[in-house]
Amino acid sequence: MNLGIIGSGNVGGTLGTRWAQAGHQVTFATRKPDSKEMQELVAGAGPTARAASVQDAAKAEVILLATPWPATEEIVRSAGDLSGKVLIDVTNPLLNLDGLALGTTTSGGEQVAQWAAGARVVKAFNTVGNNIMADPRFGDRLLALLYCGDDAAAKKTVHSLAAELGFDPIDAGPLSQARLLEPMALLWISLALKQGLGREFAFQLLRR
Ligand SMILES: NC(=O)c1ccc[n+]([C@@H]2O[C@H](COP(=O)([O-])OP(=O)(O)OC[C@H]3O[C@@H](n4cnc5c(N)ncnc54)[C@H](OP(=O)(O)O)[C@@H]3O)[C@@H](O)[C@H]2O)c1
Numbered sequence: 001m002n003l004g005i006i007g008s009g010n011v012g013g014t015l016g017t018r019w020a021q022a023g024h025q026v027t028f029a030t031r032k033p034d035s036k037e038m039q040e041l042v043a044g045a046g047p048t049a050r051a052a053s054v055q056d057a058a059k060a061e062v063i064l065l066a067t068p069w070p071a072t073e074e075i076v077r078s079a080g081d082l083s084g085k086v087l088i089d090v091t092n093p094l095l096n097l098d099g100l101a102l103g104t105t106t107s108g109g110e111q112v113a114q115w116a117a118g119a120r121v122v123k124a125f126n127t128v129g130n131n132i133m134a135d136p137r138f139g140d141r142l143l144a145l146l147y148c149g150d151d152a153a154a155k156k157t158v159h160s161l162a163a164e165l166g167f168d169p170i171d172a173g174p175l176s177q178a179r180l181l182e183p184m185a186l187l188w189i190s191l192a193l194k195q196g197l198g199r200e201f202a203f204q205l206l207r208r
Contacts, residue, residue: 001161004060005029006075007067008051010130011090013041015064015165018134020045022164029057055080062086062157063119065112069093069101072108076115083118086154088161089178090125092185097193100182109148109178122149122158123178124169126185129192129199133165136202142168144205146184148177170205 001024005016008028020026026049030038033051042049057063058079065087067075072091076082093101093108102111109123124147125133136143145167149155155171162169172181184203191197 001025001062001157002060003027004057004063006054006057006063006065006079007091008038008041009066011066011125011133012064014130014133015066015090015125016049017041017045018165019161020049024048025060026050027052027057027060029054054078058082058085060085062088062161064088064090065116066090069108072112073115076112079116081118082116085116085119086151086157087112087116087119087121088125088158089121089123092126092182094186094189097189100186103179103182105179107176107178107182109175109182113175120149120151120154121175122147122151122154123175123181124148124158124162126178127181127188128202129188131199132202136166138202138204141204142166143202145169146172146181146205148172148175148181150175168205 003024003026005012006029008030016026028051038051042051089109089112095101113121145162159169192199
């Protein structure tokens, strides 16, 4: 699969590297293709990875959006025509570490879908830390990975990309469910950074 990574930082760098190492063609978008950081990222991801512009990465069939929220609208609008693309939205609309810039009656995921007109947006991976994306193993159980979106085929693609990384992907419903998944990320952040839990934990879904 051709994957474009828009926002090649903690999240994009981690997920893009893992997918490249699994054999996918990965294009990391960056403003600094010649930086030492980017060259190391591409070298670490392996021969199926390369660095390019946002517009170039956006040509891929599946795009991962992992940009800081304040920069997201401008980046998405600069990406070109995204109609028909599977757009995996990992962003969290953080105001700071204390709150969300929007929510309850809408969500960052729904806002991204408006900016990226015609894209098939799936909210995913936003409730786990990038350290957990790098290694989701907690003993023998697979870790639940909640995702939501309005396009069944796009969700199927995201489901299989998450399963390849060792998650137990769970369809949480339509894109409006991002209204619930984004506050969940804020809960994770507050427990990790303010309540002293650190980053080595994740929310699990138990069934019986
Ligand atoms: N970190 C986590 O554990 C985590 C987990 C779940 C969700 N999220 C969400 O995922 C998103 C990305 O988080 P992150 O931790 O990966 O962020 P990050 O490390 O800061 O990476 C963001 C990347 O976006 C690119 N970028 C392009 N235009 C930018 C601009 N105008 N300003 C700043 N950066 C720009 C930068 O790449 P270049 O400099 O190469 O262009 C940068 O590496 C956020 O919305 C965050 O809330 C994060």
